[in-house]
């Protein structure tokens with residue numbers, strides 16, 4: 161009986177800590193290979209990788225072929241102990257035109273929030289960050305692929321991306337921190353791109369100088385992408401994507417660049433902490449643009465709030481729980497964490513001073529870059545710097561902007577006058 165039990169031990173499956181992902185894509189044949197350096201979780205006999213709709217043809221662990229199990233978009237791979245090990249996977253992938261993988265018609269890969277598995281074997285949990293090597297082969301003749309060969313600091317699994325098309329690179333300058341910036345455009349959109357990025361070397365330099373060094377290499381910039389009627393961008397560092405409609409927006413270029421500090425650099429541990437990514441990014445990009453004489457984003461944020469404050473779209477910025485919501489369908493996927501989040505910092509800056517808030521954000525970034533933390537950790541970092549007599553007014557701001565379901569009644573007055 162004991163012997164029989166020993167023979168039928170059920171596997172213990174866990175999500176791996178993926179340290180590094182070396183990914184190669186053959187676009188013509190829709191084939192890929194992934195060489196993942198992983199740490200299995202304590203006690204696991206198998207690690208589970210997300211594989212979306214990939215078709216797996218070969219799996220090796222530390223150079224030896226292994227038998228694997230596939231179920232519901234997951235690939236379970238046997239582990240060899242708890243040491244770091246290399247999982248090699250050969251596979252083919254499908255095309256997706258609806259922003260959940262490789263979309264050849266638009267010429268862009270897009271995997272936010274958790275569609276990495278349609279492009280490469282991955283762990284989309286925000287907790288997990290990986291560094292990446294990327295290689296693209298089989299790019300159609302005459303077309304240019306724009307992607308980083310390396311993502312040199314840990315980033316969430318939605319970060320690696322590529323575009324393919326009639327792209328031209330135009331260098332726009334080097335920041336005071338030493339980062340070379342370029343823009344990549346398609347025929348007809350260079351003028352709009354240069355207009356929208358005319359302050360980017362300065363704002364990027366402000367972010368480096370004020371909050372800490374950029375960690376995703378020494379070359380970065382904005383890539384024009386085809387999103388049809390969609391407006392915005394995607395923080396695919398170091399070459400983030402900007403939709404055609406947003407090319408002239410200083411706000412959008414600065415915002416996607418600033419995600420290198422929050423969202424991509426300092427990761428948020430739970431989707432409920434989305435404000436740590438979007439609110440902090442919206443605040444520091446507002447800071448950057450005001451410092452270099454750009455547009456005042458805080459009045460823009462108030463105008464955005466005019467659209468949802470007092471409507472059913474207004475929700476709590478910082479809901480309870482951790483990874484209990486589906487960000488793609490939850491009401492939190494809205495302008496709320498961006499705008500109420502940015503205005504929270506703005507209102508705290510009105511209370512304790514812009515420079516002190518910058519210093520707290522800088523220390524927090526430098527202490528946590530490359531890791532996943534909670535918004536509550538940021539609040540505790542602010543609390544730790546407050547004088548006793550400042551605490552009550554700070555907690556009132558936490559309540560008004562982050563916890564309450566409804567916007568503060570005086571939101572426009574509170575947020576629209578930054579630095580006053």
Ligand SMILES: [Zn+2]
Nearest residue numbers: 415419438441
């Ligand atoms: Zn953002």
